[in-house]
Amino acid sequence: MMIGDWLDVGALADIPLRGARTIAVADGDDIGVFRTGDDRVFALVNRCPHKDGPLSQGIIHGHAVSCPLHNWKISLETGEALGEDKGCVPTFPAKVEAGRVLISRMAIVATARAA
Numbered sequence: 001m002m003i004g005d006w007l008d009v010g011a012l013a014d015i016p017l018r019g020a021r022t023i024a025v026a027d028g029d030d031i032g033v034f035r036t037g038d039d040r041v042f043a044l045v046n047r048c049p050h051k052d053g054p055l056s057q058g059i060i061h062g063h064a065v066s067c068p069l070h071n072w073k074i075s076l077e078t079g080e081a082l083g084e085d086k087g088c089v090p091t092f093p094a095k096v097e098a099g100r101v102l103i104s105r106m107a108i109v110a111t112a113r114a115a
């Protein structure tokens with residue numbers, strides 16, 4: 001459901017604490033929506049900048065996620081690899097309102113590939 005420039009992608013309660021869910025984008029990259037231990041939400045392209053690992057299956061700690069493939073740590077706030085590693089995935093505005101998770105409509109536009 002669209003609310004202005006925001007897309008309602010479900011209830012916060014449906015995402016486990018320190019868990020994630022993915023949103024499929026037609027003809028585009030999946031978006032990972034991450035819930036942190038302090039109940040913030042972050043939306044990132046669900047693809048590790050190293051070798052495309054599914055970040056949504058990684059371990060969330062603080063405001064970062066460890067990639068399930070080779071354990072790179074990616075900042076949920078900036079999408080950048082932390083530490084020695086170099087790389088970045090796109091991030092999108094996300095927020096919680098009245099228990100619903102909203103992500104910027106731009107996320108869908110930005111990830112959809114040209115047909």
Ligand code: FES
Pocket residue numbers: 048049050051052053067068069070071072
């Ligand atoms: S693909 Fe993520 S660390 Fe290698």
